[in-house]
Amino acid sequence: xxxxxxxxxxxxxxxxxxxxxxxxxxxxxxxxxxxxxxxxxxxxxxxxxxxxxxxxxxxxxxxxxxxxxxxxxxxxxxxxxxxxxxxxxxxxxxxxxxxxxxxxxxxxxxxxxxxxxxxxxxxxxxxxxxxxxxxxxxxxxxxxxxxxxxxxxxxxxxxxxxxxxxxxxxxxxxxxxxxxxxxxxxxxxxxxxxxxxxxxxxxxxxxxxxxxxxxxxxxxxxxxxxxxxxxxxxxxxxxxxxxxxxxxxxxxxxxxxxxxxxxxxxxxxxxxxxxxxxxxxxxxxxxxxxxxxxxxxxxxxxxxxxxxxxxxxxxxxxxxxxxxx
Numbered sequence: 001x002x003x004x005x006x007x008x009x010x011x012x013x014x015x016x017x018x019x020x021x022x023x024x025x026x027x028x029x030x031x032x033x034x035x036x037x038x039x040x041x042x043x044x045x046x047x048x049x050x051x052x053x054x055x056x057x058x059x060x061x062x063x064x065x066x067x068x069x070x071x072x073x074x075x076x077x078x079x080x081x082x083x084x085x086x087x088x089x090x091x092x093x094x095x096x097x098x099x100x101x102x103x104x105x106x107x108x109x110x111x112x113x114x115x116x117x118x119x120x121x122x123x124x125x126x127x128x129x130x131x132x133x134x135x136x137x138x139x140x141x142x143x144x145x146x147x148x149x150x151x152x153x154x155x156x157x158x159x160x161x162x163x164x165x166x167x168x169x170x171x172x173x174x175x176x177x178x179x180x181x182x183x184x185x186x187x188x189x190x191x192x193x194x195x196x197x198x199x200x201x202x203x204x205x206x207x208x209x210x211x212x213x214x215x216x217x218x219x220x221x222x223x224x225x226x227x228x229x230x231x232x233x234x235x236x237x238x239x240x241x242x243x244x245x246x247x248x249x250x251x252x253x254x255x256x257x258x259x260x261x262x263x264x265x266x267x268x269x270x271x272x273x274x275x276x277x278x279x280x281x282x283x284x285x286x287x288x289x290x291x292x293x294x295x296x297x298x299x300x301x302x303x304x305x306x307x308x309x310x311x312x313x314x315x316x317x318x319x320x321x322x323x324x325x
Contacts, residue, residue: 004029004179005142007038007081010058011048014065015201016276017186017194020244021148025181027070029146035076036140036308039063039301042081042088046129047112047119047197063297065204068286079304081136086312090135090319097164098131106130107153116197134158137176139312144179150193152178169322187237191219205287208277215241215273220265221258230261238269245275 006026008018029035039059045052063078071078081087103109104127113121137145137158145155159175166172185193188200195201202214218238221231233239233255242251250271257263290297 001032001034002143003140004033004035004144004146005038005137005140005176006036006146007040007043007136008062009040009044010055010062011044012054012058012196013061013203013205015194015196015203016241017188017201019069019204020186021181022146023066023069023071025146026076029179030072030075033144036142036311037066037071037076037078038136038308039078039080040136042132043129046123046126047116047121049123049125059301060294060297063300064287064290065283067290067297067300068283069204073300073303077304077307078300079308080301083301083305084139084308084312086309086316087132087135087139089316090139091132093319093323094135094161094165095128095131097168098128098134098161100127102157102160103127103130106157108150112197130154130157131161134161138162138173139315140308141174141315142176143174145176146179146181148181148185150185152180172318172322187240189214189218191237202276204280204283206280207284211277211280212273215269215276216266218269220269224258224261224265227264228261231258231265233258236265238265238272241276242268242272245272245279 006022008014008022014023026035026037039062041055041059044055044058048055059080066078067073109127109130112126133154134157137155138161145158147155155176155178162173162175188194188198189202190198190200192198192200202211206214215238218241220238221233221236223229223235224231233242236258239254239258242254246254254263254268254271258265258268
């Protein structure tokens, strides 16, 4: 069985972008792959190193939400990155052979420097986090990495690092392949990528009235400045959610109504909002269940740490051997 590795930073509650960009894909992958899903708490420090206080609380909350979405500890390994110290050792060793120019060309690095200009990101950790990502992936000799299209360059960098490592020390690691998610980039309320950093997200845990309020004010086609102006659905950020949640008949009706100005933007969005609220109801019920059982969350992480730790120890024993350390 091939191995899958992926992770997420515990920097707050999860949102619709996580659900459709990663989590539902992860749930399906449990059936056919050997899966390692990790809480990337060291990665959280790359942008939030000045305020780490919430990372532990966010870790427990995120695992509860993962379980509520459908990740099953009996079919996948859920662990915390910082509890498997071998990740740091492999990161250090890989950093010795990774050219700085490879890191500086990373498009996500440039995008976040621009979008998060209010934060001081001029740190080695932020520049070098793709090397830590590479260590996370190859520690378990992953064959595939499920990512959105915006994260694909990170996997390609991992492949380059693997090729460089193997050329020096022999074929220790396989080159992981990108496994693109079906929903690759979900727009947020302002039209940019949905992100906690941008404050434009709909949280999975939001109550129905909050979901309604947020999505009701989501940006639409700028051509529809007035109710009587026709628009183009494919230019409307909210229409991306229609395509995920609405029936083919509803999509056809709102598309025709948008192009003819026969339906207002708010009425159009209300069709989609009902589906979003209904879809998240089972999640909210399961999350309430897990929030009352913190010991279960701790047990899931502890068992995942044990499994991941054994795998990581074996990998690092091999790495030290080829490096004659």
